[in-house]
Amino acid sequence: MIRVLKRVAELLAVLFIVSLGTFWLVSKMDSDPAVTMLGEGRTEAEYAAVREDLGLNDPLLTRYWDWLSNALTGDLGKSVVPPYNGISDRIAAALPVSLELAVLGMGMALLFCIPLAMWSAYRPGGRVDRAVGAGALGVLSIPSFLAGLLIIMVLANGLGWFPRAQWTRLSDGVWDNLYHAFLPALTIALAETAMFTRILRNDLVTTLQDDFILAAKAKGMGPKHIMFSDALRPSSFSLMTLMGIGLGRLIGSTVIVEYLFALPGMGTLVIGAANAGDFVTVQGAVLVIAVMYVLTNALIDASYGYLDPRIRRAHV
Amino acid sequence: MSDLVQAPADPGAAAVPTVAEPAAPPTGTPSLLRGLLPLVAGVVALVVTLVPLRGQGWTTAAVFLLSVVLLHLGGSALGRRRWGKDFDLTTWLCAVWLAVIVLAAILAPLLPLGEEQDLSQTLDEPVMARPDPLTNHPLGTNNFGLDLLARVIYGARASLVVSIGAVLIALVVGGAIGIAAGYFRKLTDATVSILTNSLLAIPPLILLIALATVLDPTLPNIAFALSLMALPSMVRMARASTLTFVQREFVLAGKAMGATHLRLMVRELLPNVLLPLLSYGMIIVSVLIVAESSLSFLGLGIQAPEPSWGNMIAEGEGNTFEEHPHIVLVPGAAVFLTVFAFNMLGEKARKRFDPRQAKI
Numbered sequence: 001m002i003r004v005l006k007r008v009a010e011l012l013a014v015l016f017i018v019s020l021g022t023f024w025l026v027s028k029m030d031s032d033p034a035v036t037m038l039g040e041g042r043t044e045a046e047y048a049a050v051r052e053d054l055g056l057n058d059p060l061l062t063r064y065w066d067w068l069s070n071a072l073t074g075d076l077g078k079s080v081v082p083p084y085n086g087i088s089d090r091i092a093a094a095l096p097v098s099l100e101l102a103v104l105g106m107g108m109a110l111l112f113c114i115p116l117a118m119w120s121a122y123r124p125g126g127r128v129d130r131a132v133g134a135g136a137l138g139v140l141s142i143p144s145f146l147a148g149l150l151i152i153m154v155l156a157n158g159l160g161w162f163p164r165a166q167w168t169r170l171s172d173g174v175w176d177n178l179y180h181a182f183l184p185a186l187t188i189a190l191a192e193t194a195m196f197t198r199i200l201r202n203d204l205v206t207t208l209q210d211d212f213i214l215a216a217k218a219k220g221m222g223p224k225h226i227m228f229s230d231a232l233r234p235s236s237f238s239l240m241t242l243m244g245i246g247l248g249r250l251i252g253s254t255v256i257v258e259y260l261f262a263l264p265g266m267g268t269l270v271i272g273a274a275n276a277g278d279f280v281t282v283q284g285a286v287l288v289i290a291v292m293y294v295l296t297n298a299l300i301d302a303s304y305g306y307l308d309p310r311i312r313r314a315h316v
Numbered sequence: 317m318s319d320l321v322q323a324p325a326d327p328g329a330a331a332v333p334t335v336a337e338p339a340a341p342p343t344g345t346p347s348l349l350r351g352l353l354p355l356v357a358g359v360v361a362l363v364v365t366l367v368p369l370r371g372q373g374w375t376t377a378a379v380f381l382l383s384v385v386l387l388h389l390g391g392s393a394l395g396r397r398r399w400g401k402d403f404d405l406t407t408w409l410c411a412v413w414l415a416v417i418v419l420a421a422i423l424a425p426l427l428p429l430g431e432e433q434d435l436s437q438t439l440d441e442p443v444m445a446r447p448d449p450l451t452n453h454p455l456g457t458n459n460f461g462l463d464l465l466a467r468v469i470y471g472a473r474a475s476l477v478v479s480i481g482a483v484l485i486a487l488v489v490g491g492a493i494g495i496a497a498g499y500f501r502k503l504t505d506a507t508v509s510i511l512t513n514s515l516l517a518i519p520p521l522i523l524l525i526a527l528a529t530v531l532d533p534t535l536p537n538i539a540f541a542l543s544l545m546a547l548p549s550m551v552r553m554a555r556a557s558t559l560t561f562v563q564r565e566f567v568l569a570g571k572a573m574g575a576t577h578l579r580l581m582v583r584e585l586l587p588n589v590l591l592p593l594l595s596y597g598m599i600i601v602s603v604l605i606v607a608e609s610s611l612s613f614l615g616l617g618i619q620a621p622e623p624s625w626g627n628m629i630a631e632g633e634g635n636t637f638e639e640h641p642h643i644v645l646v647p648g649a650a651v652f653l654t655v656f657a658f659n660m661l662g663e664k665a666r667k668r669f670d671p672r673q674a675k676i
Contacts, residue, residue, distance in 0.1 A: 294517045
């Protein structure tokens with residue numbers, strides 16, 4: 001129980017530092033928000049009025065406190081560039097897109113990685129294993145923006161099978177939405193597949209050396225039965241860890257893909273705001289992403305004990 | 317007795333040799349023919365790309381790729397024949413590629429390269445020239461007539477300086493903090509762990525973008541931002557290995573002889589912690605190269621006239637790459653080969669230094 005309390009205290013400390021850090025960092029920005037808001041060429045008095053209005057003349061800690069207490073009630077302030085709308089609304093609109101991409105990419109990666117890992121773990125060191133291993137290393141070495149460009153080049157522009165740079169919301173029809181999300185999700189899935197395949201393959205190789213696999217073989221079970229019914233479940237713990245961490249990380253790394261495919265997600269929001277000098281939006285979006293990331297990781301940490309009883313006794 | 321008990325299990329174990337023991341690659345010593353044939357075919361294909369198929373676009377590229385594959389097959393067969401079956405041509409090629417790119421980056425001002433960023437110098441040069449090794453622009457030119465080979469090499473300069481600089485910063489700062497945390501434990505350790513966790517709480521790319529909005533995109537600033545990305549894992553590694561060494565006798569002996577905290581950390585702990593940190597640094601360089609090029613691709617890193625692999629690829633974004641795919645493919649290949657080489661060598665190093673990984 002004390003451990004749990006300690007963990008919660010640490011979590012709160014991390015969240016506090018992250019929010020303070022984000023706030024401090026963004027407040028160091030060179031460009032003057034008042035100039036960003038009004039444009040150049042106004043009188044000094046007008047700028048001063050805007051600065052006063054935004055509360056920029058208060059001390060940093062006061063401003064931080066105001067911002068944080070508003071953020072806790074779900075109000076992240078208003079954007080300083082047109083159309084000056086509320087940031088919470090913009091994030092609420094953008095977040096589902098990023099989440100959907102992350103989940104789709106993850107699902108696709110899972111779909112690809114299981115057969116690949118089984119195939120290569122069946123004969124470790126064999127031809128297939130070496131080919132898949134080299135392929136995975138190769139795919140991991142392609143930066144996601146390059147992979148995305150190549151995918152667009154071949155599948156969207158070359159073969160014309162998929163549209164580029166369009167997005168329909170989930171509410172406008174599931175099928176349409178999936179059709180448009182396919183290429184971005186594929187881009188995300190590529191690197192994840194490579195990572196998952198390597199992890200699952202290593203665990204499978206270890207599991208296949210266990211006695212119960214030998215017993216299954218002795219009973220005359222075929223390779224398919226052994227792989228799916230006996231070996232897969234005990235080998236999947238590292239994979240689940242990686243997936244859990246990955247889901248948080250993916251929300252961050254969909255940035256590039258959203259930018260490439262011009263999707264209205266969190267990444268596009270942050271990059272657009274960063275380029276426009278819209279510091280309030282950057283603050284809010286980074287805060288939301290960081291909080292989600294920290295909470296996901298904490299949840300995964302906590303869930304190990306339930307998934308694997310061995311860990312419950314060792315340490316949590 | 318135990319022999320007797322175990323004996324019946326043996327046939328069963330022997331029945332699954334492929335699973336229990338990683339099988340060696342089924343290659344004996346290849347015959348001379350198996351090496352020479354692809355090699356000769358590869359050379360022929362290379363000559364074909366260079367002379368009769370010059371400048372045919374995709375056909376040339378395909379034949380060139382074929383020749384590379386053939387050359388690799390032949391070379392690796394010949395290598396195995398000469399140096400035994402453990403010879404791995406790919407690893408050697410990776411090392412050679414890294415050596416070449418690093419040397420080229422260092423010697424860039426001395427090399428006879430085309431113009432890489434001054435637009436006023438290239439008014440007479442062909443625009444969007446296709447890659448052709450037999451002209452003045454072996455890798456082609458971009459939409460301003462700037463030479464892509466020169467840009468790739470100067471881009472390597474920027475990428476490598478920034479990434480290696482960032483790793484060095486992270487190594488020094490992270491190593492020092494990690495050793496201190498592992499040595500003093502208690503409050504220092506708790507504080508450091510909360511701070512590193514906070515840094516880890518923001519996804520790397522988002523952190524970089526947030527930093528890029530605040531900092532000017534100069535090389536030292538980008539290196540600083542990237543080093544923040546590498547810092548937490550460095551601290552964690554240094555702390556973990558300090559924890560294992562701090563309980564050893566030689567540290568206790570030093571303490572008994574009245575050595576100060578600083579001396580213990582610098583003279584006793586640092587030399588032991590440094591080696592794993594350095595090999596990890598190798599791997600993280602490749603991550604940082606990708607991060608830097610992503611940042612430049614988004615327009616938040618190294619800015620346009622100055623070349624970097626990321627912003628070179630960004631030039632081909634939009635519809636340019638349908639007609640002029642080399643704008644994307646040339647710098648893309650440079651990033652890919654470099655990152656792949658770092659990954660490959662890092663993987664080898666880890667397998668060698670980490671006994672747990674050696675078997676798999």
